[in-house]
Amino acid sequence: MTEKLSRNERIKEASDYLRGTLAEGLREQITGAITEDDAQLVKFHGMYLQDDRDLRPERTRKKMEKAFAFMLRVRVPGGVLSTTQWLALDRVARDYGNHTVRLTTRQSVQLHGVIKSNLKPTLQAIDSVLLNTIAACGDVNRNVMCNPNPYHSRAHGAALELARAISDHLTPRTPAYREIWLDGERIVGGEEEVIEPIYGKTYLPRKFKTVVAVPPSNDVDVFAHDLGFIAILDRNGGVEGWNITVGGGMGMTHGEPDTYPRTADVMGFCATEDALAIAEAVVTVQRDWGDRANRKHARVKYTIEDRGLDVFRTEVERRAKVKLHAARSFAFTSTGDRYGWTEGEDGQAHLTLFIGNGRVRDVGPGTQQLSALRQIAKLHEGDFRLTANQNLIIAKVSPERRPAIEQIAAANALLVPSSGLRRNSMACVALPTCGLALAESERYMPDLLDALEDTLAGHGLSSDDIVIRMTGCPNGCARPYLAEIGLVGKGPGRYNLYLGAAFEGSRLSKLYAEDLDHAAITERLEPLFAAYAAERQPGEHFGDFVIRAGWIARTSNGRDFHANVGPRRPA
Ligand code: HEM
Numbered sequence: 307m308t309e310k311l312s313r314n315e316r317i318k319e320a321s322d323y324l325r326g327t328l329a330e331g332l333r334e335q336i337t338g339a340i341t342e343d344d345a346q347l348v349k350f351h352g353m354y355l356q357d358d359r360d361l362r363p364e365r366t367r368k369k370m371e372k373a374f375a376f377m378l379r380v381r382v383p384g385g386v387l388s389t390t391q392w393l394a395l396d397r398v399a400r401d402y403g404n405h406t407v408r409l410t411t412r413q414s415v416q417l418h419g420v421i422k423s424n425l426k427p428t429l430q431a432i433d434s435v436l437l438n439t440i441a442a443c444g445d446v447n448r449n450v451m452c453n454p455n456p457y458h459s460r461a462h463g464a465a466l467e468l469a470r471a472i473s474d475h476l477t478p479r480t481p482a483y484r485e486i487w488l489d490g491e492r493i494v495g496g497e498e499e500v501i502e503p504i505y506g507k508t509y510l511p512r513k514f515k516t517v518v519a520v521p522p523s524n525d526v527d528v529f530a531h532d533l534g535f536i537a538i539l540d541r542n543g544g545v546e547g548w549n550i551t552v553g554g555g556m557g558m559t560h561g562e563p564d565t566y567p568r569t570a571d572v573m574g575f576c577a578t579e580d581a582l583a584i585a586e587a588v589v590t591v592q593r594d595w596g597d598r599a600n601r602k603h604a605r606v607k608y609t610i611e612d613r614g615l616d617v618f619r620t621e622v623e624r625r626a627k628v629k630l631h632a633a634r635s636f637a638f639t640s641t642g643d644r645y646g647w648t649e650g651e652d653g654q655a656h657l658t659l660f661i662g663n664g665r666v667r668d669v670g671p672g673t674q675q676l677s678a679l680r681q682i683a684k685l686h687e688g689d690f691r692l693t694a695n696q697n698l699i700i701a702k703v704s705p706e707r708r709p710a711i712e713q714i715a716a717a718n719a720l721l722v723p724s725s726g727l728r729r730n731s732m733a734c735v736a737l738p739t740c741g742l743a744l745a746e747s748e749r750y751m752p753d754l755l756d757a758l759e760d761t762l763a764g765h766g767l768s769s770d771d772i773v774i775r776m777t778g779c780p781n782g783c784a785r786p787y788l789a790e791i792g793l794v795g796k797g798p799g800r801y802n803l804y805l806g807a808a809f810e811g812s813r814l815s816k817l818y819a820e821d822l823d824h825a826a827i828t829e830r831l832e833p834l835f836a837a838y839a840a841e842r843q844p845g846e847h848f849g850d851f852v853i854r855a856g857w858i859a860r861t862s863n864g865r866d867f868h869a870n871v872g873p874r875r876p877a
């Protein structure tokens with residue numbers, strides 16, 4: 307049995323609770339990298355070893371080592387950051403990183419370009435403002451997301467509380483992080499049950515992602531995640547309990563039909579006091595039932611496809627000692643953010659800013675966004691909230707600060723963009739840092755949007771909300787299979803085009819065309835936009851229209867995702 311385990315399982319097992327030889331590797335000055343095994347373990351500490359892929363050819367020519375640096379992902383449960391925390395992240399990005407702060411599609415912050423010798427000072431600065439990077443990557447429960455807009459004040463408060471409770475409960479307990487990065491004292495010995503009571507020695511078979519949604523907004527993309535809680539609201543705007551979703555996930559591999567994206571199933575309803583027990587039970591069932599031999603088949607979605615939802619639910623109920631109720635009805639209306647000013651039920655004002663692909667940096671006059679947010683953080687008395695769409699909310703703005711904050715945002719192109727497509731756009735990082743990227747994503751998206759905005763304007767569709775997402779490879783970090791227009795990198799300058807997902811995030815898209823370059827993408831979308839403008843029904847979203855009008859088949863979920871590939875109506 308054990309000989310079948312994947313390599314990562316052996317690495318975890320031998321790591322002494324995620325220590326490996328990281329401490330020694332950090333002291334090793336001859337290379338900017340760490341060993342291969344440690345590179346797997348360091349993910350559990352919230353870091354990825356990367357190299358600047360733009361510099362690869364030149365460095366190879368000069369027979370130099372790759373330009374190694376680390377990406378650090380900071381855990382921000384529910385996306386809420388104090389301004390002090392923001393200022394600390396801004397500082398480390400400029401002192402040790404590549405002078406940018408990257409807001410992610412999962413409400414975390416990424417810092418890129420941190421070289422090995424700067425890792426400890428960076429993590430110490432992060433720790434000094436009560437943040438950390440533990441379990442931001444790796445085979446564990448990652449950053450827990452939650453609708454960040456305190457607009458629905460009571461429901462949001464309950465959702466944030468649950469997100470934080472789950473995050474705390476499922477954070478790995480190993481002292482390795484403190485020992486290695488923060489010069490904590492080495493704690494030896496201890497029984498497995500005591501060190502990692504939930505995970506054990508080998509943690510989970512694969513990454514695990516949890517979100518909390520507050521309808522009618524599905525901004526967190528609850529159906530894309532392993533575990534989700536959907537707030538069921540009572541008449542007074544409070545939370546009556548939670549629908550639980552399981553088995554969503556995006557990742558797949560081109561040309562491997564046994565891998566596929568999948569939308570989560572609604573498993574039932576529970577009261578707030580049972581939610582934590584359910585979350586733990588879902589994690590431990592996956593710990594014991596998940597596939598530890600094949601990492602491409604190791605997410606909860608495959609466990610549920612293989613065993614069936616009923617069997618999975620029964621085991622969760624048994625372990626949690628909770629009987630789930632029938633799921634309650636709920637309705638989502640969108641996955642996007644509410645831009646601009648919103649005023650909460652409690653009278654507080656919040657300003658949602660647009661951050662193009664989540665990349666905060668100083669570009670030049672009119673787009674000094676990193677400096678602008680620093681300025682805002684210094685004068686703002688409320689907090690900052692990261693959204694699941696790579697945007698930022700300046701939350702709880704006092705009436706006196708409102709004009710100044712708005713003025714700084716307006717002067718740096720941080721207010722809502724004019725086109726409905728750009729308002730609903732996301733792109734993953736991809737090149738030059740991501741080692742898995744097959745094509746550009748974040749750096750190409752703005753150009754593609756420029757081109758598509760021209761086409762849309764020609765059909766009078768500029769202000770229509772259409773969701774577009776791009777990734778540089780099929781792993782799906784920007785959840786492209788849940789976008790009405792999804793573009794997934796296939797090779798340099800080439801993308802697969804997916805269509806037909808639901809605007810509110812409940813239905814996946816399907817493959818429409820393969821291997822398109824920039825000209826082909828715009829050419830293939832043009833007739834669709836023309837038809838949408840001419841033939842749509844009132845209020846019909848683009849993703850629904852392309853199915854009704856026969857451009858693409860409606861997707862089937864799970865293992866049937868790849869069936870029925872290709873367009874139906876001739877282009
Ligand atoms: C299945 C395999 C996956 C692998 C191996 C993978 C790996 C990676 C890597 C290496 C990066 C770092 C890129 C960089 O910053 O340079 C990254 C970024 C990221 N990934 Fe993934 N990823 C996978 C799937 C997903 C999925 C399905 C999601 C979300 C639902 C996700 C969420 C993110 C987020 C939020 C980032 C940060 C940057 C962004 O906002 O795009 N990943 N991923």
Ligand code: SF4
Binds near residue numbers: 743
């Ligand atoms: S989708 Fe692929 S290219 Fe984009 S960040 Fe994720 S792993 Fe990298």
